[in-house]
Amino acid sequence: MPLDTHSELLKSIDINEFYKLCITSTSKRPDSRSYLDCRPLKCLPNILQNSNGSSMIRLGNTRVICSIKCQLAKPSLKSPSCGYIQPLVLLPRTQAYTSFGRRTQIINNNAVLSQTLLDIILKSNMLHLDDLCIEQGKWVWCVSCDLFCINNDGNLLDCCLLAIVHALKQTTLYTVKIDSDTGKPLVYTKEKLKLKLYDEPLCCTMFVYDNELIVDPTLNEEQVATTLIHVVLLKNDQICLLNKTGGTIFPTEKFQQCYGLAKQYIHSQRQILEKANDSKTVE
Amino acid sequence: MLSNTNCGWVDGPEELFDPLQFAVDLEMTDKSSDNGVRDVNSLKNDDRVFISKGLITKANGSSYVELGLTKITCSIYGPHETTTDESYSKCLLDTSIKFSPFSRPKRIDPLRITYENSNEMDDTEEAELCSMLEECLLPCILLHKYPKSQIDIIIDIIQEDNEANLLSAIVLSTTVALIDACIELYDTVVAKSLKIDSNLLTVCYMPNLAQVSSLFFDGELTTNELDKYVDECIKQCHILHKAICKVIIDDLKNKDQESKQTKIA
Amino acid sequence: MPRVPVASEDERKFIVDGIQSDFRLDGRTSRMYRPVLLATDVVNTANGSCLLKLGGTIVMAGVTFEFTRTSQESPNEGRIEATVDGSGCHSLRIFGRQRHLFTKQISRSLNYILNNPKCFDREQLCVVKGHHCWLVHVDISVLRYEGNLYDACSFAMKAALSETKVPSLQVTHDEETSEVTVDVCDDPFQFGLLNVSNLPVFISVSQVSGIHIVDTTLKEDSVTLARITYGVKDNGNIVYMSKDGGGSLDLLNLRSMSKVASDIGPQMNSLLLDKIHLSKAKQPLWGHVNENLLFDDINFV
Numbered sequence: 001m002p003l004d005t006h007s008e009l010l011k012s013i014d015i016n017e018f019y020k021l022c023i024t025s026t027s028k029r030p031d032s033r034s035y036l037d038c039r040p041l042k043c044l045p046n047i048l049q050n051s052n053g054s055s056m057i058r059l060g061n062t063r064v065i066c067s068i069k070c071q072l073a074k075p076s077l078k079s080p081s082c083g084y085i086q087p088l089v090l091l092p093r094t095q096a097y098t099s100f101g102r103r104t105q106i107i108n109n110n111a112v113l114s115q116t117l118l119d120i121i122l123k124s125n126m127l128h129l130d131d132l133c134i135e136q137g138k139w140v141w142c143v144s145c146d147l148f149c150i151n152n153d154g155n156l157l158d159c160c161l162l163a164i165v166h167a168l169k170q171t172t173l174y175t176v177k178i179d180s181d182t183g184k185p186l187v188y189t190k191e192k193l194k195l196k197l198y199d200e201p202l203c204c205t206m207f208v209y210d211n212e213l214i215v216d217p218t219l220n221e222e223q224v225a226t227t228l229i230h231v232v233l234l235k236n237d238q239i240c241l242l243n244k245t246g247g248t249i250f251p252t253e254k255f256q257q258c259y260g261l262a263k264q265y266i267h268s269q270r271q272i273l274e275k276a277n278d279s280k281t282v283e
Numbered sequence: 284m285l286s287n288t289n290c291g292w293v294d295g296p297e298e299l300f301d302p303l304q305f306a307v308d309l310e311m312t313d314k315s316s317d318n319g320v321r322d323v324n325s326l327k328n329d330d331r332v333f334i335s336k337g338l339i340t341k342a343n344g345s346s347y348v349e350l351g352l353t354k355i356t357c358s359i360y361g362p363h364e365t366t367t368d369e370s371y372s373k374c375l376l377d378t379s380i381k382f383s384p385f386s387r388p389k390r391i392d393p394l395r396i397t398y399e400n401s402n403e404m405d406d407t408e409e410a411e412l413c414s415m416l417e418e419c420l421l422p423c424i425l426l427h428k429y430p431k432s433q434i435d436i437i438i439d440i441i442q443e444d445n446e447a448n449l450l451s452a453i454v455l456s457t458t459v460a461l462i463d464a465c466i467e468l469y470d471t472v473v474a475k476s477l478k479i480d481s482n483l484l485t486v487c488y489m490p491n492l493a494q495v496s497s498l499f500f501d502g503e504l505t506t507n508e509l510d511k512y513v514d515e516c517i518k519q520c521h522i523l524h525k526a527i528c529k530v531i532i533d534d535l536k537n538k539d540q541e542s543k544q545t546k547i548a
Numbered sequence: 549m550p551r552v553p554v555a556s557e558d559e560r561k562f563i564v565d566g567i568q569s570d571f572r573l574d575g576r577t578s579r580m581y582r583p584v585l586l587a588t589d590v591v592n593t594a595n596g597s598c599l600l601k602l603g604g605t606i607v608m609a610g611v612t613f614e615f616t617r618t619s620q621e622s623p624n625e626g627r628i629e630a631t632v633d634g635s636g637c638h639s640l641r642i643f644g645r646q647r648h649l650f651t652k653q654i655s656r657s658l659n660y661i662l663n664n665p666k667c668f669d670r671e672q673l674c675v676v677k678g679h680h681c682w683l684v685h686v687d688i689s690v691l692r693y694e695g696n697l698y699d700a701c702s703f704a705m706k707a708a709l710s711e712t713k714v715p716s717l718q719v720t721h722d723e724e725t726s727e728v729t730v731d732v733c734d735d736p737f738q739f740g741l742l743n744v745s746n747l748p749v750f751i752s753v754s755q756v757s758g759i760h761i762v763d764t765t766l767k768e769d770s771v772t773l774a775r776i777t778y779g780v781k782d783n784g785n786i787v788y789m790s791k792d793g794g795g796s797l798d799l800l801n802l803r804s805m806s807k808v809a810s811d812i813g814p815q816m817n818s819l820l821l822d823k824i825h826l827s828k829a830k831q832p833l834w835g836h837v838n839e840n841l842l843f844d845d846i847n848f849v
Contacts, residue, residue, distance in 0.1 A: 048442055061338070070302065146390075148439075150347075187307060
């Protein structure tokens with residue numbers, strides 16, 4: 001990390017002071033974005049050869065790879081006609097080595113993010129678990145979504161959700177028939193079916209600094225932010241999840257503003273995602 | 284162990300079966316048909332190299348390397364104060380290599396990916412790769428310049444294409460990351476593996492010093508044949524070396540221009 | 549590799565000068581091994597065993613058999629694995645994780661040559677194709693270390709495996725039910741032998757200031773820059789190669805080192821074979837009567 005300039009030095013010593021100075025002097029963020037700008041977003045589909053569907057999302061310096069792997073499993077007794085979906089986030093191992101973040105904290109963060117993603121997937125009805133059933137009580141699909149963060153520079157939830165949605169869109173399942181005699185599944189690798197998606201929840205993360213709403217925080221901004229707000233919207237702009245983490249007191253009218261911002265932000269995300277789907281790769 | 288028990292946070296089935304073990308129309312040897320990826324890269328390019336550096340912002344140095352279809356990230360943390368008391372006069376290397384869950388056709392259980400500092404005493408392929416990498420790096424780093432300190436090398440294998448490419452890509456990414464971390468080196472070390480029939484030869488080579496830093500061979504050859512193989516590997520190492528040089532020089536030029544621009548501003 | 553700190557710069561110079569004038573600390577020339585002494589079949593409980601002394605380095609190898617199912621990938625092959633254990637050996641000089649890494653490295657190298665189809669035929673370990681096979685454990689423990697553990701372990705492994713008594717089995721195949729039953733023979737004197745004629749030995753060649761020497765002792769290790777361990781078959785072919793020591797080598801040295809290894813490899817192979825034959829002849833003479841016999845050099849060949 002270069003410490004040549006005064007601002008670099010200040011950044012490594014007192015991040016709060018640095019941020020305050022930057023905002024008050026230029027009314028812009030340290031990376032010269034205005035409050036409502038988000039970082040450039042890049043989506044790459046199908047980057048892995050060993051998965052049923054995969055994607056890479058790049059939001060500024062944050063990079064997430066999502067791999068969807070479908071495996072066969074026996075359903076649980078509680079819900080014999082439901083498949084499984086298991087999102088699992090792995091934060092970069094580098095983070096455990098640097099002074100930022102301890103190991104246990106990273107493992108907890110993994111768990112929190114994974115659980116949030118699972119909640120969003122299940123509650124938004126983007127994917128019906130019944131569709132993953134091959135034969136009731138015997139065989140179902142287990143869809144494992146491994147989210148591998150190459151680099152964490154803030155706003156992981158947005159990236160992870162984008163990556164999951166993007167990868168699930170590419171995902172194909174093999175056709176499976178059950179042998180009526182032996183009860184064993186017969187997998188036809190040539191015949192493939194697209195996984196059906198019913199909705200596309202996307203997330204917008206913003207934070208409050210000095211009573212200002214700022215979208216798309218970087219890792220440093222997540223540290224100085226007094227409160228973080230996650231808004232997950234469905235395709236028809238309905239709210240799927242609204243989460244505000246503690247911090248400052250917040251007038252109710254502000255939520256209207258949050259919703260408006262999220263709508264705008266997610267709309268542009270959706271456009272990029274669709275373009276990426278059409279042309280396979282897009283800048 | 285905390286890391287292992289806490290990882291299983293999501294409810295799931297007890298046992299998972301790979302669908303391919305029940306496949307009826309088994310034609311998986313023809314890889315081009317099973318996924319869209321091959322269509323994009325089907326130009327028969329096992330030697331296609333892509334190198335970029337500095338993509339992991341929290342690390343002191345980092346790199347991303349694609350060699351054929353093998354994809355690897357490497358990040359360097361350090362030199363920093365050592366936690367062990369094994370050696371004071373020289374720098375310690377701590378390498379940690381992990382396969383990502385989706386690096387191989389069969390999914391690797393992510394519970395195995397821990398966040399421990401050094402690999403535990405396990406007898407895995409990862410441990411073997413680690414020891415090979417350390418052996419290859421020892422002659423190339425100026426270890427005596429960093430006494431009482433330690434350099435952590437963290438490598439994630441995103442995708443593995445074939446056995447022969449793997450160590451080559453790991454060494455390549457580590458070299459680029461070490462340069463990115465501004466750690467003093469005698470030379471850039473590059474590695475190349477050749478796999479002909481059942482013979483696997485890996486040579487780690489330092490082109491400017493014309494020295495071999497490490498080598499590994501498994502198979503059967505006479506000494507004359509072996510010498511030919513080594514020569515062939517070294518020839519390929521020179522090509523890889525050129526690729527590294529190009530990336531580093533381009534990067535330096537960019538930085539130079541940037542600094543000039545900021546001075547003017 | 550474990551290194552002892554050499555007392556002074558002068559001592560270092562003394563060792564290096566000796567090597568350069570082809571007269572090493574113990575009077576050997578650069579391509580001479582220390583005397584190899586071995587005794588086979590020294591442990592009653594193992595199917596095959598060997599106690600081997602290479603100068604001051606003493607290792608014990610024991611071979612035991614386990615009956616298992618064949619793996620799906622190779623249905624007509626048995627399995628074999630070697631482990632090197634140095635946990636009880638204080639003279640190894642290194643401790644904790646370092647020691648573990650060192651012995652693990654040797655076991656890995658041994659496993660490479662055991663699993664190389666050109667060195668060891670694993671099909672001879674198969675009992676019933678696609679059903680049952682032997683899992684052979686080769687456990688090597690280090691009793692004393694005075695340099696060159698790689699070579700000592702490979703010698704001991706080859707000697708132990710060549711003396712191993714494979715329990716003979718009666719396989720009955722029921723045609724109607726297609727069931728296979730395996731019974732152990734009652735006669736303890738009925739046994740088979742393994743074919744280990746192709747098994748290589750390790751020859752470690754070290755470079756000390758431009759001179760290539762084999763079979764380094766502890767003190768010589770501390771002035772060694774780089775060492776390559778070759779697996780050499782009796783016809784001089786090289787089947788395995790790995791480097792340790794932390795130094796680098798140029799191409800010319802590399803070439804002459806592999807020449808040295810492929811010259812010495814066949815010699816050591818035939819020496820070992822002779823010793824194994826001699827030891828076989830000597831066995832009935834001393835039997836398993838007196839434990840002290842093990843520590844008397846007269847009982848070795």
